[in-house]
Amino acid sequence: VRMAKELRLAVQQAALTVFYQPVYSLHTGRLSGAEALLRWRNQAGEWISPADFIPLLEESGQIVPVTDWLLGRALSHLRTWRQSWPDFRLALNISAISMQDRHLVNSVERSLLRHRLEGQALELEVTETAFIRDPDKASLVCDELKRLAVDLAVDDFGTGYSSLIYLKRFAPDRVKIDRSFVAGMVNSPGDQALVRAIIELVHSLNMKVVAEGVETQEQLQLLQQMGCDYVQGYYCGRPQPEEAWVNVVPNLF
Ligand code: G
Numbered sequence: 136v137r138m139a140k141e142l143r144l145a146v147q148q149a150a151l152t153v154f155y156q157p158v159y160s161l162h163t164g165r166l167s168g169a170e171a172l173l174r175w176r177n178q179a180g181e182w183i184s185p186a187d188f189i190p191l192l193e194e195s196g197q198i199v200p201v202t203d204w205l206l207g208r209a210l211s212h213l214r215t216w217r218q219s220w221p222d223f224r225l226a227l228n229i230s231a232i233s234m235q236d237r238h239l240v241n242s243v244e245r246s247l248l249r250h251r252l253e254g255q256a257l258e259l260e261v262t263e264t265a266f267i268r269d270p271d272k273a274s275l276v277c278d279e280l281k282r283l284a285v286d287l288a289v290d291d292f293g294t295g296y297s298s299l300i301y302l303k304r305f306a307p308d309r310v311k312i313d314r315s316f317v318a319g320m321v322n323s324p325g326d327q328a329l330v331r332a333i334i335e336l337v338h339s340l341n342m343k344v345v346a347e348g349v350e351t352q353e354q355l356q357l358l359q360q361m362g363c364d365y366v367q368g369y370y371c372g373r374p375q376p377e378e379a380w381v382n383v384v385p386n387l388f
C-alpha cells in the first residue's frame with residue numbers, strides 16, 4: 136500500500152524515467168533500434184524494477200496515463216534518433232490491459248502525428264498473456280494498430296501459453312525469444328534445440344526473430360549461425376538513459 140501511494144506520487148511528479156537498450160541486426164551488425172524500458176527511482180533513491188511496479192500501475196488504472204506519458208517522451212527521442220539513423224525503430228512494452236482498449240490506438244496515432252513519425256518507426260511488444268485475456272478485443276486493437284503501420288512483436292516468447300495459435304492469429308512482425316532460453320543455450324542442448332526450433336518456426340511464418348539477453352560472444356556467434364535476425368542484451372549494450380546514447384556503438388561487428 137505504501138509503495139502504491141509513493142508510486143502515485145512518482146507518476147504525478149514525473150519520477151519515472153525511460154532507459155533505452157540498443158538492438159542490432161545480426162545480419163549486418165548495424166544498430167537497428169532500441170527497446171524503451173521504464174525505470175522508477177523511489178524516495179529512498181533505489182531503482183525499482185518495472186516487474187515490481189507495473190502490476191501496481193495496472194491495478195490502480197494508472198497504466199493508461201503512464202503509457203501515454205511514455206509514448207510522448209519516447210517518440211520525441213525517437214524523432215531525434217531518426218535524424219542520425221533513418222531506419223531506427225523503437226520498441227515499447229505494452230501491458231496486456233492496454234491491449235484490451237482502443238484508447239491505446241488513439242494515443243499511438245496522436246503521438247505519431249505530433250512527432251511526425253511514420254508507423255514503421257514504432258514497434259509495440261506484447262506478451263502472449265495479452266492475447267489470452269480477451270482474444271477478440273486484443274484482435275481488434277491489433278488490427279487498428281496494423282492500420283497505423285505500427286509493427287507488433289511478441290515478447291518473452293516461449294514462456295506463455297498457446298503461443299502457436301496466437302502467432303498465427305495475430306501475425307506479428309517479430310518474435311522475441313525469452314532470455315531464459317538464450318542464457319541456457321551454450322551449455323544446455325535442450326535450450327539450444329529450442330532456440331533453433333523457434334528461429335525456424337518463426338522464419339517459416341515469414342516473421343523475424345529477436346534474441347534477448349545476449350550476454351556473451353559465444354551466444355552471439357551461435358545465434359548468428361542459427362540465422363537469428365536481431366540481438367539485444369548486456370553484451371551488445373545495456374539499457375541506458377537517452378543522454379548516454381552518444382556512447383552507443385553504431386556497429387556491433
Ligand atoms: O527492465 P526490466 O528487466 O526490469 O523489466 C522488467 C519487465 O518490465 C520486463 O518484462 C519488461 O517488459 C517490463 N517493462 C519495462 N518497461 C515497461 C513499460 O514501459 N511498460 C510495460 N507494460 N512493461 C514494461
Ligand code: G
Nearest residue numbers: 172228291347348349350367368369370374
Ligand atoms: O520482458 P522484457 O523482454 O521486456 O524484459 C526486458 C528486461 O531484460 C529489461 O528490464 C532489461 O533490463 C533486461 N535485460 C536486458 N538485457 C539483459 C541481459 O543481457 N541479461 C539480463 N539478465 N537481463 C537483461
Ligand code: MN
Nearest residue numbers: 170228260290
Ligand atoms: Mn520487452
Ligand code: NA
Nearest residue numbers: 290291311347
Ligand atoms: Na522479453
